[in-house]
Amino acid sequence: MRNKWQILRIFLLLILTVVLYSFSNKRNQQRNVKDALVVFTNPEQLYISMGAIYSMLTQDLDTIDFKVQEISIKRMEEEILKHPMVADAEVFMTLDGILSAEVTQRTPIGRCVNKDGVQYLDQVGVFMPLSSNYSARVPLLYGIEDSISVKNIMPLLWAIQEDEFMKQSVVSIIQNDRGCVNLQIRQNNLEILFGEVKELDNKFRKLKGFIKYTRDEKTLENYKTINLEYEGQVVATKK
Secondary structure, eight states, X not given: OHHHHHHHHHHHHHHHHHXXXXXXXXXXXXXXXXXXXXXXXXXXXXXXXXXXXXXXXXXXXXXXXXXXXXXXXXXXXXXXXXXXXXXXXEEEEOTTSEEEEEEEEOOEEXXXXXXXXXXXXXXXXXXXXXXXXXXXXXXXXXSOXXXXXXXXXXXXXXXXXXXXXXXXXXXXXXXXXXXXXXXEESGGGOEEEEEEXXXXXXXXXXXXXXXXXXXXXXOGGGEEEEEOOSTTOOEEEEO
């Protein structure tokens, strides 16, 4: 008998929980949305404006004064994700009635010049259009035409992004059809014969060591080409 009462109590509690949830959900759906808010997770450079995302949130609504039940969160997220500058988006309602969009922008790490014109290459190796809102300070890329050339160059681009000296120094990268690359750096417009995209840490270290040495000796301006392809040494060509 005692077990029956326990089962009945649990059953009644479940019914009460469902009723309270339904009541709360119904009241929530009837609430008015007070405002819309856009937050960027990576706001350092805005390749898409907050106003553009805000418009996507409210494009089908005459005013902000509308009911929660009129909102299609999934549709809004899908609309924002269609934008070529957006990597990820989450739309949600806060408890105080704010319709919020949390947006992650795509991050360009190179500017490709090829048969298709000029476009960015982002951090996951996908082409993206230039932004009218902000111009990224990234290396110019030549010889990047297809998925094979993209796959080959990505480790070098990632390594440059992680190395502050290289990130500030590399102006352009030229990749030939054999997968070998040359770099141009800001210091004295030096041309760097980098070779295959491998042993990146070692080649970065040799380049930085050569530049530091020639700067200390005040001879950097005497050189036009630096070859990093030889193991254990740097071969430099004077002007």
